[in-house]
Amino acid sequence: METAILLISCPDRKGILSEITRFIAENNGNIVNADQHIDFQKSIFFMRIEWELEGFKIPKLEIESAFRPIAEKFQMDYQLHFSSEVKNVAIFVSKYDHCLYDLLYRFKSGELKGNLKLVVSNHEDLKHVVEMFQIPFYYFPKNRENKLEVEEREIELLKKEKIDLIVLARYMQILSNRFVNEFRNRIINIHHSFLPAFVGAKPYHRAYERGVKIIGATSHYVTEELDQGPIIEQDVVRVSHRDTVSDMIRKGRDLEKIVLSRAVRWHLEDKILVYDNKTVIFE
Amino acid sequence: METAILLISCPDRKGILSEITRFIAENNGNIVNADQHIDFQKSIFFMRIEWELEGFKIPKLEIESAFRPIAEKFQMDYQLHFSSEVKNVAIFVSKYDHCLYDLLYRFKSGELKGNLKLVVSNHEDLKHVVEMFQIPFYYFPKNRENKLEVEEREIELLKKEKIDLIVLARYMQILSNRFVNEFRNRIINIHHSFLPAFVGAKPYHRAYERGVKIIGATSHYVTEELDQGPIIEQDVVRVSHRDTVSDMIRKGRDLEKIVLSRAVRWHLEDKILVYDNKTVIFE
Amino acid sequence: METAILLISCPDRKGILSEITRFIAENNGNIVNADQHIDFQKSIFFMRIEWELEGFKIPKLEIESAFRPIAEKFQMDYQLHFSSEVKNVAIFVSKYDHCLYDLLYRFKSGELKGNLKLVVSNHEDLKHVVEMFQIPFYYFPKNRENKLEVEEREIELLKKEKIDLIVLARYMQILSNRFVNEFRNRIINIHHSFLPAFVGAKPYHRAYERGVKIIGATSHYVTEELDQGPIIEQDVVRVSHRDTVSDMIRKGRDLEKIVLSRAVRWHLEDKILVYDNKTVIFE
Amino acid sequence: METAILLISCPDRKGILSEITRFIAENNGNIVNADQHIDFQKSIFFMRIEWELEGFKIPKLEIESAFRPIAEKFQMDYQLHFSSEVKNVAIFVSKYDHCLYDLLYRFKSGELKGNLKLVVSNHEDLKHVVEMFQIPFYYFPKNRENKLEVEEREIELLKKEKIDLIVLARYMQILSNRFVNEFRNRIINIHHSFLPAFVGAKPYHRAYERGVKIIGATSHYVTEELDQGPIIEQDVVRVSHRDTVSDMIRKGRDLEKIVLSRAVRWHLEDKILVYDNKTVIFE
Incomplete structure (x- = not known):
């Protein structure tokens, strides 16, 4: 139908x-x-x-x-x-593989109805995983000097492949304003904290230091300001004094997978409206 | 407006x-x-x-x-x-007072927009609580012999007071079919388990015996079949091997209060449609 | 035993x-x-x-x-x-009454095993509520000029009554360092956000502005720095674009009551150890 | 260490x-x-x-x-x-692949510290998945006639490979008492409901019919009685009238993966004690 x-x-x-x-x-x-x-x-x-x-x-x-x-x-x-249009998707990843595996499986099994065209990474570590699922892998190493230039090549590739949605599956690089502008409201990131708590780096370490009793994960559209884009989904899990930083990281992985995949699904099913740096989710 | x-x-x-x-x-x-x-x-x-x-x-x-x-x-x-019509409400209660206090406060503070006209009980224990909140208290003792006859007097009172909604706030009596029919989809009960698990008596004891890791509470409209009516709301809380039956009862009290009050609020705001022994909640 | x-x-x-x-x-x-x-x-x-x-x-x-x-x-x-020692408790409150009612009920019913000796307020609004539960009510109006002096009289009262625990049940005054030092790790506050998100005033309004999908409440010991003390307990509830600030405030009230009462219970049962601005909860 | x-x-x-x-x-x-x-x-x-x-x-x-x-x-x-002993693990699977993928990834990434020796299935459908992860796949077709005999060959294989733990990752066959006895408290199953609600077949369909507002998943040790063994872990997710049976199945998949993997991890880390058809989890 x-x-x-x-x-x-x-x-x-x-x-x-x-x-x-x-x-x-x-x-x-x-x-x-x-x-x-x-x-x-x-x-x-x-x-x-x-x-x-x-x-x-x-x-x-x-x-x-x-x-x-x-x-x-x-x-x-x-x-x-x-409904007959299927969106083209690119995943950006660095070295953590849990969200990548999770998304690869969800696309492969048809749970996520998108056309996963390619995976981009700034490291070669996960090439074999991506190829195991028979998806093209593009290696774009980046450093402070070549970053903007490499981004141009990435944008070129994404345009050539008619990519509609970019999923940052724990991609450890901050995108330039130029890049963000090119794909406004079409880049979904997963941040490993319950935003706006613990914006920026090492949120699990800071959650541990603060002694919180619950940790979270947040998927959001990427904007020019780090971790300030419109929130799509959040979820949480209980921790206690018994949980070390490693335990939090482990528990957080399951949150990150689920919170990211929900956002991707809603985007692919045209269920998200963005306004005023917020989202309306027609779930 | x-x-x-x-x-x-x-x-x-x-x-x-x-x-x-x-x-x-x-x-x-x-x-x-x-x-x-x-x-x-x-x-x-x-x-x-x-x-x-x-x-x-x-x-x-x-x-x-x-x-x-x-x-x-x-x-x-x-x-x-x-929206200008305010529904008339009656609470039925036995000896447990936590849901009663909770509802009395929510009506008094205006969080629940109903006209709490009276409280009915088969015991006199909670008379002073009800009167503390300046609500009329009606004592209708029941036993196996006089039950149907007492119910007739209750129905008479409820009709005289034009009651639109009856809230069973841990009322320890099973209502007759006659009573239920008179107020179809207008009697809300709180059951202290995650239905359909542990229908009937002593659900916390049975949850403890079964060794579940989560307990729940369920608010539902009352029908002829015990604990089988359309479910309005449910919520849960985690338990562990450390929790005794008393701990479960204590944790459950907070669930019961919240799950019951949500159902009452939705009913009073005309947000519930019943069909096919289920509910549509336009929250 | x-x-x-x-x-x-x-x-x-x-x-x-x-x-x-x-x-x-x-x-x-x-x-x-x-x-x-x-x-x-x-x-x-x-x-x-x-x-x-x-x-x-x-x-x-x-x-x-x-x-x-x-x-x-x-x-x-x-x-x-x-276990035979029962702690003496004082509640501090301003104008919001939901946590107050909740605590009054829990002490009265014996769920909280403390000796609730008195309630202090900087307003007279809730006097009748406190007296309904037959607890002494002390009215200490405060302004910028007399604040420290009034605090001295409060401290005097608390010492005279041998108060072991002070519960700030939405008390809208910041306590001086002098006061905090006098009752270190014996003042429990409820903050109406998922700390460290939304420290300070109007957290529900700011949560609404930020477009979060989950809101929370946090109970913590009071230290010199506002909302920075050791976290005792947190809990959360889901919100959506449909929830206005008023809806968040309403949903939050139930969180605040539960999160505060858990902290008070653990303190009264000697289940909390504080170190390094964190808590160990021997639940 | x-x-x-x-x-x-x-x-x-x-x-x-x-x-x-x-x-x-x-x-x-x-x-x-x-x-x-x-x-x-x-x-x-x-x-x-x-x-x-x-x-x-x-x-x-x-x-x-x-x-x-x-x-x-x-x-x-x-x-x-x-801690130096690593347990040998076998996964049993039929046609659903979500728990299988999830476990394969968790073992491969080292999150689960076991030696995943083999996968057994009564269908050939998932052979390629298992081999993608370079784990031996054993195909044991079963029907009513050969069931007990096939089980003997399975037991033989499991003993030869010194299997310590058998994980039923949505394995659609009921094990005989003989099999269960051979591996008492060493077979973990995932049931796709919040037990004891919806024991047996098609729990999501029955949850839909009953109109519940929350669905769950349960991991437990397998005993002679279907879905009656000691519960290890449970978790839940909210559903509404908007969720069809397919939505419940989709939401449930994420629950099943998480609830099963937690149970497997605790077993592998020797954190579970069974007694009286319940579990003590030293988490």
Whole structure:
């Protein structure tokens, strides 16, 4: 069953919901999912609506232009997606392999519905793992001097391969503003703390030092400011005085895998809207 | 800001959402909340939609009759509520006081928006607590012989006081079918286990015997079958071999309070639809 | 069954555990609980050991002097408690009443085994609540000018009443260093965030602004630095884009109550050891 | 650092802890971990104690006989392990691959400290996965007729390979009593429900039908009675009316992986004691 998906945000006004649903109903569309949210503080309307293409009177390629007048009337930001489109994905990784394995398996098993085109790394250590799953591996060593230049080659590759989503699976390099701008709201990172606690390096060590009783992991879109991008998902696990830093790192690995994979899944299924450095998740 | 709330369920068909929202938009209603769900297995459409009455062209008392043609067209089961209506609540309690205190406080502080009219008990032990909060206390002692007859007097009282919701806050009596029928989907019970595990008596003791590593609590609507009604909310807490039955009972008390109060709040805010012995929670 | 409880910390060395248990065994003590922890990073040994006084050869009042040679040999910091001793407790509160009610109930019901001697407030608003539970209420209004002087009168009262533990149940005043020093590791505060995220004022508002997906609460001992003291307990609850600041405040109240009451219980049962701005919880 | 580990259970009596620790201290052992538990209801003492072998006066091979008099005096059930011993592990699997991949990765990365010797399956589907990780794969097709006979060949293989632990990673065959007896408390199964809810087949379907708001997974030792063995670990995840059976199955997969791997880790690290169809976990 192929579906069309509209992701919409616009200033809140009377009649938006009615007009959107009328557009679908009058064209004989069968709505299979509709989720709506209003931020009353900022007076913004958000919606994700999904309907079957079978029987829909407007041909797939003309839906966008047919919808445009409504979008303009309500000053909508909108994205139109089709369930048949599969996004191209690149994973960036350094030396830690737990999130990499986890994602490789989820793509391979079909749990994540994306086209995993390639893996990029600044180290060669995980080449064999990636090749075990028969995914192309690209080695881009980086240092302070060549960083921007190497990034250009990475961007070139990502564009050539029409990459829609970049997943930083514990990638230990900070991306330049140029890179981030090129893929705004299309780079998902996993940070190994319960943000905004422990921004930056060595969060498990700092969590241990502070004596917290719960640790967390956070997936977020990457922005210019380190660990400050819109949070997509978080989860936590209990620790005690018995847990050493190594125990926290071990417990954290399972969190990181799950929290990252949930974010990737929602992105691939067009369930995330970003605004005001926050996310609306139409789960 | 006064609002109207429609809770709807009906066979799923094209155009339902469009027709409902058109009804509101054409009458100049401002939708402040819309949540919709389709059960594809059974092909049932569910909706909760809430709009402001200010500026709405149809007078409050005529909304129901104005909406009826749409309801009939789509064979809807529906309820129309107004945010200005405050439900009348009765609490039934026996000897355990933790849920009672918790609810008394939540009503008193205004966290729960209901009119707590009275407390009924089959024991006199908690009379002073109820009176401390200045709520009328009714003592209805029960035994095997007089049970049905006492229930009739309880029903009479509840009807006289126009009670909309009965909360069993650890009430240690099984209600007759007659009683349950009189208040279908309007009696909320708290069961001190993670249903369907440990239906019936002494669930903490049985959880201890079985050696579970997590215990739970479940709030549900009461039906004729013991602990088999539609589940509204559940929550859990970790236990270990170190926890005795008393520890489980203590940990469970906090669960019971929270799980029961969430269910009561959702009911009072018209956020629950019951179908097929399950609940849809428009949280 | 009366028990003696030793809380011990000392540099880690061979033979500590053996010597402590021999002391108890040779004097015919029946150990009912023993929990031990070693911080290998800092090489510190921690222990909580509890044994029955019945049949113990050393009279209660001589246990401390009998144990002292062992304590000196291993350079122990130690506390000797008896289960029969009930601690005197004072609650400090401002205008929010949810933690206050919760604690009043837990003391009244005997769940918390302390002697709740009095409640102090810088406002008169909650006087009637405290008196409803028949606990003395002391009103100490504070302003920038009289703060230190009022604190002296508070300290005087707390000493006169032999208060062992001060619980800040959402008390909206920062205590002076003088006050904190007087009751080191005997003042428990509840902070309404998942520390170290959102130290200071209005944490729910800031959590909302940051767009976190989970909020938390933290109970900790008060030190000179605001919200930097040893963390005793934390817990969290999920939020989403649907939750407004008010929803977070409501959800947070239940967290605050539970997280604060757990800390108070552990303190009253002598289950907490503080070192290095962290806690060991012998739960 | 090599250590010795004693796992002990015996009738509770005065002096046990003292005598065990004296045995270690007098022989110059450095205790690195000691965890003790008393079940007061049944009056049983449990302990896990771990000490460094370096500097210990008794040679490794003589520790058992040196300890035996103490064991006999207190009628102990005990196991002596050494951290240097690595257990041999076999995984049994059918067609679901998520737990298999997860375990293969955890063994490969060294997170699980066992010697994964082989994988057994009643289907050939996952052969390539197992071989990708360079582990021997054994295909033992089973049907109603040959089941017991095939099991004999499996037992033979397991004995030949000196297998210490069998992990049923979603193995869709019920083991005979003969098999279970051969490896009592050494077969760990993952059941995809929050036991004792939904014993037996299709638990996610039944959870969906019952309308629960939380689903779980349970790892346990296998006994003769289906899903009735001692529970080792459980965990849960929230579901709502929006979750279909497929969503539950997807969410459950992550639970199953984590809950199974925790149980395997604790077993491999000698942290589990079984008694009375329950477990004591010295975590």
